[in-house]
Amino acid sequence: MSVSVEPTTVEPKRGEPAEALRPHAEEAFAGELAALAAQDDRPRPARWKLSPWAVATYLLGGTLPDGTVITPKYVGPRRLVEVAVTTLATDRALLLLGVPGTAKTWVSEHLAAAVSGDSTLLVQGTAGTPEEAIRYGWNYAQLLAHGPSRDALVPSPVMRAMAEGMTARVEELTRIPADVQDTLITILSEKTLPIPELGSEVQAVRGFNLIATANDRDRGVNDLSSALRRRFNTVVLPLPESVEAEVDIVSRRVDQIGRSLDLPAAPDGIAEIRRVVTVFRELRDGVTSDGRTKLKSPSGTLSTAEAISVVTGGLALAAHFGDGVLRAGDVAAGILGAVVRDPAADRVIWQEYLEAVVRERDGWKDFYRACREVSA
Template sequence: MTDVLRAHAEQQHADELTALRKQDDRPKPPNWVLSPWAVATYVLGGETADGTVITPKYLGSRRLIEVAIATLATDRALLLLGVPGTAKTWLSEHLAAAISGDSTQLVQGTSGTAEESIRYGWNYARLLSEGPSQQALVASPVLRSMETGGIARIEELTRIPSDVQDALITILSEKTLPIPELDSEVQARAGFNIIATANDRDRGVNDLSAALKRRFNVVVLPLPDDPEAEVEIVRLRVKQLGESLSLPAELENIDEIRRVVTVFRELRDGVTEDGRTKIKSPSGTLSTAEAISVVTNGIALAAHFGDGVVRAGDVAAGLHGAVVKDPVQDRIVWQEYLEAVVRERKPWNDLYRACRELM
């Protein structure tokens, strides 16, 4: 797997999952690979009895993670809700990897997602030659998870058309998927559940029906409250991405990360961190995920076009692109922030000059 750009969670962290499995003597729900306690340890980090270090996959409220895991041990599906960049997809992947050992049963929601992606489709060549048969049926990730008692993931549920969303109602309430063409049905095995993610910031959102909402337990993932927690999240992910991309550069310290996070937080909140200066917010969300992208892009610039050390000029272009989504309004917001805030911070003079060169 060394030449794979991004391994699945269960592949990337196979050693940790194996160590947890060996030491896990707590009760497990049917068909779960790990107990709920071990799943929480895998997600939040810790250490096994034999000394194996479990790296944290999510930095945030332990109680939120415990609620999410407990939900999946019941007959209720889990909906991870939050603004873009709050690690909804990341968390759903790691939960599925730890619970069922397979995070690949995925439906990517878009405005063009068809009902077949949630229920089943047909191999039309076989359908025409043989008629409806089990061999001609093409199972969806949800159907495969029902058959194996695993976790299915549905990304961006609210981007899926409402009539397609409602195909989930029978699955979640009856734990059964009728196949009238074969005069049969698939009944979910114990352990089956669904993790869905959604946000209400993007265009093209389709609200969930009341019937569907009732079948989900909602866990809202917030943006990090603590600046240092957000800095640590960015540092960990940037390090992982740098290693997977084999970028021959590194941050000598986390000052550049801290500056990027400070810029993002101030523009998000509409006020400087000392509370003295009110500023306008741009149209974008400026999420933690975007901060990770800005710093990673800076490392790539330093590696391939610099001396291998990340400096202000390497992150300036990424900052400009992240903030200025609307070329008119956001450009004004960014320019005012540079003049009113960045310029007045003497240690940030190098960042101010680098950003001004791009205006």
């Protein structure tokens, strides 16, 4: 159970757990998962909580026969989701690949929640991730007192998923050192995890599979070996294909985050969301939306996730230091921070964009003034 600090405005009862700032997917959407399970009469793979069809419906949204509305968790091509879900029903692991901010972690979490009812069997990949994080570790007090034994062994999330027939997750796989990555080869090919210290092994039971995520910007950091890559079916998650699709994604996530932070809904906030999305898309594409003006792209990714962060920050400013209406001045500083990562090169690119594009755009005078003010 998650433990968090109690809000200062509420006096909790002794021993009563606090409300989590960000509940796991299976907790936040428990009602939808239960409704899907109740009406799901399609075949389910071993130990799956839902059928593949219901898992896809949970991610993409829809309306059930009893009128229950399933909210979309991912806005994108349906076929990609179907391929990802189907992969988890086979003996191949799933690799979600894409540029930063394409919802790889989000999709991974919701897939695990829908398939296994538990998205917490997670290994967070970093340059310092040790082999024990994927295989197993030891309780050294037990190890020194009694020697190697099952009681002294500390299972990794992957080992637990194998033993319980559940879905494990590995985030940022290409950030993990190559020799540590390769500990997955035996797990994914032989479906077993040897424990040589005990002369035994843990065999994966039916239902086990693994979802990994990786940024294609990380190529050359710790590229996957060909042997490991063969164990995965790769699904590339694209950036939103249109402004409207990206505005819809940002609006939905900002609304969800805002409600979790008790921020009031911003009246007419869609106009500012559209401007943030337009700026991000033009700068990362290197061309204005009408195709007339070529632009230089800054060093940052300017992803949908960053647009969500900028708008959420603006919403907080409007709520706490304004009149609650989301305006250009509320998002200007966030945009500057997202665009100007390299103080020298990116600042020049941003200034050129402001003067050549924003200044001349109809209806954007307030946005231009706000951006100039924070950029000065």
